[in-house]
Amino acid sequence: xxxxxxxxxxxxxxxxxxxxxxxxxxxxxxxxxxxxxxxxxxxxxxxxxxxxxxxxxxxxxxxxxxxxxxxxxxxxxxxxxxxxxxxxxxxxxxxxxxxxxxxxxxxxxxxxxxxxxxxxxxxxxxxxxxxxxxxxxxxxxxxxxxxxxxxxxxxxxxx
Numbered sequence: 001x002x003x004x005x006x007x008x009x010x011x012x013x014x015x016x017x018x019x020x021x022x023x024x025x026x027x028x029x030x031x032x033x034x035x036x037x038x039x040x041x042x043x044x045x046x047x048x049x050x051x052x053x054x055x056x057x058x059x060x061x062x063x064x065x066x067x068x069x070x071x072x073x074x075x076x077x078x079x080x081x082x083x084x085x086x087x088x089x090x091x092x093x094x095x096x097x098x099x100x101x102x103x104x105x106x107x108x109x110x111x112x113x114x115x116x117x118x119x120x121x122x123x124x125x126x127x128x129x130x131x132x133x134x135x136x137x138x139x140x141x142x143x144x145x146x147x148x149x150x151x152x153x154x155x156x157x158x159x
């Protein structure tokens with residue numbers, strides 16, 4: 001595997017927390033939409049006093065089951081977020097505390113900040129931030145434990 005491919009594998013691994021966080025937000029948005037739909041379901045029965053025949057519809061009860069299923073998925077996603085955050089923090093701990101490399105990696109992969117926000121927060125230029133990020137990624141790639149966590153294997157070994 002080339003250096004560029006290894007860097008991308010490590011970056012992808014570091015992005016897993018933000019991906020899990022985004023999926024949780026999507027699930028919460030879906031739950032809110034289902035709760036809103038439950039207020040006035042399309043298939044709700046209208047009572048007008050006239051007898052009708054037909055098949056029973058799912059109605060509002062089906063929404064409660066769907067909401068419960070989404071809430072179970074949200075809880076599972078929260079557990080996934082916690083797992084990913086701990087693993088990423090374990091990896092970040094290999095970087096020197098207080099270093100700009102560590103600060104850039106934390107802001108980028110734990111806080112989900114874009115380059116403009118990082119530029120304002122640290123303050124460094126976008127190109128300097130990229131240099132610090134690449135330096136941090138290369139430093140992390142040197143550690144055998146990080147390589148095994150990420151799935152890169154031993155140095156010089158094809159995975």
